[in-house]
Amino acid sequence: MKATNKKSFSETFKKEWMFHVMLLPAMILLLVFAYFPMVGIVISFQDFVPSGGIGQFFHSKWIGFKNFEYIFGLQQFRQVLINTLVIAVWKIITLIIAPLCLALMLNEVRQKAFKKTVQTVIYVPYFLSWVILGGILVDLLSPTNGIVNKVIVALGGQPIYFLGDNKYIRGVMVISNIWKEIGYNTVIYLAALMGIDQSLYEASAIDGAGRIKQLFHITIPGIMPMILLTTILGLGNVLNAGFDQVLNLYSPITYEKADIIDTFVYRIGLNQLQYSVSTAIGLFKSAVSFILISISFGLAHKYAHYEIF
Amino acid sequence: MHKNKIKISPSRRVFIVVNTILLTFVMLASLFPILNILALSFSSNSAAAAGWVTVFPVDFTLDSYKYILENPAFFRAFGISVIRVILGSAISLSVCLLAAYSMSQSDLNFHARKVYRWIFLITMIFNGGMIPTFMVIKMVGVYNTIWALVLPTAVQTFNIILMQNFFRGLPYALTESAMLDGANHFQILAKIILPVSKPSLATVGLFTIVGHWNSWFDGMIYMSDSSKYPLQTFLRNIIQSVDTSKLDLSTVDAMNKISQRTVTAAQIFIAIIPIMIIYPFLQRYFITGMTLGSVKE
Secondary structure (H helix, E strand, O other): HHHHHHHHHHHHHHHHHHHHHHHHHHHHHHHHHHHHHHHHHHHHHEEOOOOOHHHHHHOEEEOHHHHHHHHHHHHHHHHHHHHHHHHHHHHHHHHHHHHHHHHHHOOOOOOOOHHHHHHHHHHHHHHOOOOHHHHHHHHOOOOOOOOOHHHHOOOOOOOHHHOOOOOHHHHHHHHHHHHEEEEEEEHHHHHHHHOOOHHHHHHHHOOOOOHHHHHHHHHHHHHHHHHHHHHHHHHOOOOOOOOHHHHHHHOHHHHHHHHOOOOOOOOOHHHHHHHHHHHHHHHHHHHHHHHHHHHHHHHHHHHHHOOOO | OOOOOOOOOOOHHHHHHHHHHHHHHHHHHHHHHHHHHHHHHHOOOHHHHHHHOOOOOOOOHHHHHOOOOOOOHHHHHHOOOOHHHHHHHHHHHHHHOOOOOOOOOOOOOOOOOOHHHHHHHHHHOOOOHHHHHHHHHOOOOOOOOOOHHHHOOOOOOHHHHHHHHHHHHOOOOHHHHHOOOOHHHHHHHHHHHHHHHHHHHHHHHHHHHHHHOOOOHHHHHHHOOOHOOOOHHHHHHHHHHHHHHHHOOOHHHHHHHHHHHHHHHHHHHHHHHHHHHHHHHHHHHHHHHHHHHOOOO
16 A cells, blocks of 8 residues: 555656756745745744844744733733824725726716727826835925925915825825725726616616716625625734835824834834834734735625635 | 728727827826926036926037036946945845756655755745844955845745746756756756756846846945935935935025936936837837746645
8 A cells, every 4th residue: 555655656756856946946945035035023022132143033032922912011012003003994995986086087988089098197106106106206295396296385375295294194105005005996997887787777777877876886795705805805904004115105293093913023124223023013914914914805705706826 | 991890889989099198198197207307417507497398408518418517426336346246246136047947847856855945935025124134244254345235135035936937837848858868967957958948047136136236225224325325326325415405495506406417317317318219129028027927726
């Protein structure tokens, strides 16, 4: 019995070894740059002192959950958690509603050239980095010479320092995020809209249904699965408030309302060099995210038959 | 107009007009900030300081671009970005292509596939986080080299999934006869699969290129010499220094920075140009990418 198993194993390997070879470069890279850092998570249970060398993940003193106790005792961390949730939830909601409205509006356009032009233009920011978009926003919203404040002043208002005022910073984050990301979801919804059976509209028109009735009884139900799917998958992102964006738009004055988990991890770790504390916060985020992603994938699989890999 | 067979009701007509106006507004709002930066880059310092540069340059000048031409630091950063795009995309595409071909096999043809699937999936959900990754980069000796920008992101699981799905969509007959003729998998991949995989390769390739061109954070933390910064990291430094200077507005300093403003605008615009050049292709493969990425069964 054992012998046949072994034989079939070696036969299998003879036939399939090339697949292993093809996967080897990817495996080496993942081992070094993905799995090896995962081992490094252990430093969140240590009082880490850099020592250099490969073994340094295991050289420091183990202190159990002390780092976690320290984090949860921090007033600042609670604020960071709130900021993250508030900004992320607003982003998720706006990135469902705004692209949906845009897709519905575009779907009503009959002139192909106009439709194409609008689409071409609104996708542009999606392909630009937050460094670029941040640089543009810093200039555009500048209190001294930005065009937005020039208009405000011309209309008789006081200049507003959008990026330096805790009242406005979250709004700037959410709105500028719509600007960058709206194209992506709009494409998804437009595709879903095109998938709706056109005969439904004809049939309902014969029955005397108006445009509004059609919208609520055919169009919206028709793309509901896609709306549900994007909502569910968004759930896995409630702790991702947008590191690239925030790091380019916030400043010490706006930490109070705009500092999020990822930027906090960055500052604690690489500016203050508290490696263990920073990693502990990262681990906390990963753990919660993992649960959320599992739930959202489970739901997506159940309700939308969505599957990955 | 009279050729239209469908009668348009007055309320419908009003809707079409309002809809068109709204969409035009959205389009202009989306485009305005970019046009504004472009106009600023071609305006004189004094015009920029006086304000009211909108979408047309005021007091047209090429001074900002001339200033950049004399600035070797900008070109060095630009060059580093070009190198990382070429090197990074070539490595990433090769690695992902090979992996995707193996992963596109059925579980029966490739018994260990399930194991590899988990190895990939885990990296999508979990990562070591910023500090452990940073420490590993230092440990393996790629810190402060171009490899730190190229290797850590080379394996893109999402791209592997995308190509895998594409390969699975190819007709089986394509490879069957080659198999019977005794070709091995490397030959099949190179001679049969690759030539017909242009759409998926183009999609993945374009997104990899954009990803490399746009990334800046890795340059910021993995490069200790600012002379090794890629363009986006270099730009971020400039923009952030302008930004923080506004916090303490001593007049002299402010005047100094204002003259920097048009130069920064020009640098931002130059960084956008490569994206604009490949934009028509990006748009074409945007949707291909998304439809390939999500399998619904």
